[in-house]
Amino acid sequence: MLKFMRNKIVGIEVKDSNTVLAHGFLDDNIYSIEMNVLIDINHLEIRDIDGRWNRWTTTECKRAIPFLKEAIGLRMEGDFSQTVRKVIGRRACRHFANLLLECCYTAKQASEVLKDKFKEKHDVNNVTSENNSDKNVTPIISADMPDHSDTPFHDKPVSFSMVIDLHMHSFPASPCSSVSVDQLIKEAKRIGLDAICLTDHNYVWDRDTVEDLRQKHGFLILRGNEITTDQGDMLVFGMEKDIKGIISLAELRKEVLESRGIIIAAHPFRGFLTVGIQQIGLTLERAIKRPMFKYVDAIETLNGSVTENENRFTEKVAERLGLPKTGGSDAHEVSRVGVYATGFIDKIKDEKDLVDAIKEGRCLPTVFRKHAGLR
Amino acid sequence: MYNILEFTRNRSTSVEQTDDKTLRSYCHLNDTIMEAYVEIAVTIPDLEIISVQGDVLRPHKKEFKESFEFLKRVIGTRIGPGILKIVNGLTEGIRHKQFAFMLEECCHAVILLFTKEDLLSSPRPDDEEESIIYHRQMVLDNIRLYNRCAAFAPGSRIVEGIIPKDKDI
Known part of the structure; x- marks a missing residue:
């Protein structure tokens, strides 16, 4: 017996030599929606849209409809899918975004099939496209709103030599971040952190550039990298190699071992305990058997972009596996710097010290920003 | 010719539980020029993709086979947050992006299955007050949902009074 089914139907109606109307219908066990999208087929641009x-x-789902208009002017080029998911998926509803993509790609496919017909009409009518100026559509991206508890996870009067935020992102190295590296450093200094690690997505910071930043700010800055693998995101320290694209975790492990670096599983259960997922019955016993944990040296058990429950679950997993635990803000904006961090028992002066300390488990994750009485 | 459709597409994605430990998610595409499917098998509860297969039923072209080989790169990954980035990354360079999209649809359907199971115990939207209380609690429990869609954005009754901490709104 089927447990879930989603059906989507899109019909493409040719309105004139420049324009098609895509009518999309999505129906599944949960949702039923419809939309009409008017598309300039020469420029692959959305001209109008409505939906119902x-x-x-939820009673508030209807609020999504007016936001559909924000798709007007978007063109099917570049990161179109991503833009639709951000603009329509987040401002309106991700299911409308899904149906809009279906409508647009069907229209695009239809235009290729029907191009001879369009050309023929175009020649006969000598129709020129009007109003085809480029529209500079700036997506309005809603930011994550991570949970941050007032309840400390660790009642430990551990005396740390240093507290370092091991996980943060700067712009433009991480396009998803809204903060420059200088702003990150200034904020870290302001709130009293002893050092930070730059862990931009699949990005290797140049050693000299970072040394210049250290000198400029008089502050310890360490280099890391958040690498996307087939098993999720991994924080890597002590490796110079620039990894582009998705790499398998097993392959990454080989590279990191050669470099004498370490891998930390970043937010390994992000989203796994949110709506619906608890239905799968993910238990601690099952979680600790995940293959990813064979390849990592430590687990990030305090991450600023996940929920309390997810952090707590991750902490239990790390404890059962006996792996070192770390914390990091995963900051993408100034106000998140130092929300979580890692306390080190020994003084850390460079990346080698950092790698050794984490390998030996001479560190603990900590709720830093709250403890510092800062907001 | 007016109002006669020039091009039509149907896409159906379904999930069935084949045994205690396995889900099968199947995406079938049928449009004016092509008929194809992509199918994945996923373990429960890890949601690990253990197999991927697909075929083009119409038209038959050998060139498509290469694309299905690309899709097999996702075997071993887990469905969950970030799966889209992983699927896109692992299938980068695929000649026929349609099949990568079908793979995404298979993954979405698995997530939606669990969403459905969860919603079965929630108040219906026409039970307005109960529904708002239920969804407000859902956002409070998973604050990452705040501002993720129009229903959970400022101005919605569901999130009225909720102010995420440590965050500029």
Whole structure:
């Protein structure tokens, strides 16, 4: 017996030699929605859009409809899918975004099939496209709103030599971040951190550049890298190699071992305990058997972009596995710097010290920003 | 010719539980020029993709086979947050992006299955007050949902009074 089914139907109606109307219908066990999208087929640009709900889940779902208009002007080029997911998926509803992509890609496919017909009409009518100026559509991206508890996870009067935020992102090295590296450093200094690690996505910071930043700010800055693998995101320290694209975790392990670096599983259960997922019955016993944990040296058990429950679950997993635990803010904006960090028992002066300390478990994750009485 | 559709597409994605430990998610595409499917098997509860297969039923072209080999790169990954980035990354360079999209649809359907199971115990939207209380608690429990869609954005009754901490709104 089927447990879930989603059906989508898109029909493409040719309105004139420049324009098609895509009518999309999505129906599944949860939602039923419809939309009409008017598309300039020469420029692959959305000219108009409307939609309606037939079935929904919350009383407020209807608020999504006016936001559909924000798709007007978007063109099917570059990161179109990503833009639709951000603009429509987050401002309106991700299911409308899904149906909009279906409508647009069907229209694009249709235009290729029907191009001879369009050309023929175009020649006959000598129609020129008007109003085809480029529209500079700036997506309005809603930011994550991570949970941050007032309840400390660790009642430990551990005396740390240093507290370092091991996980943060700067712009433009991480396009998802909104903060420059200088701003990150200034904030880290302001709130009293002893050092930070730059862990931009699949990005290797140049040693000299970072040394210049250290000198400029009089502050210890260490280099890391958050690498996307087939098993999720991994924080890597002590490796110079620039990894582009997705790498398998097993392959990454080989590279890191050669470099004498370490791998920390970043937020390994992010989203796994949110709505619906608890239905899968993910238990501690099952979680500790995940293959990823064979390849990592430590686990990030305090991450600033996940929920309390996810952090607590991750902490239990790390404890059962006997792996060192770390903390990091995963900051993408100034106000998040130092929300979580890692306390080190020994003085850390460079990346080698950092790698050794984590390998030996001479560190603990800590709720830093709250403890410092800062907001 | 007016109002006669020139091009139509149907895409159906379904999930069935084949045994205690396995889900099968199947995406079938049928449009004016092509009929194809992509199918994945996923373990429960890890949601690890253990197999991927697919075929083009119409038109038959050998060139498509290469794309299905690309899709097999996702075997061993787990469905969950970030899966889209992983699927896109692992299938980068695929000649026929349609099949990568079908793979994404298979993954979405698995997530939606669990969402459905969860919603079965929630108040219906027409039970307005109960529904708002239920969803407000859901956002409070998973604050990452705040501002993730129009229903959970400022101005919605569901998130009225909720102010995420440590965050500029």
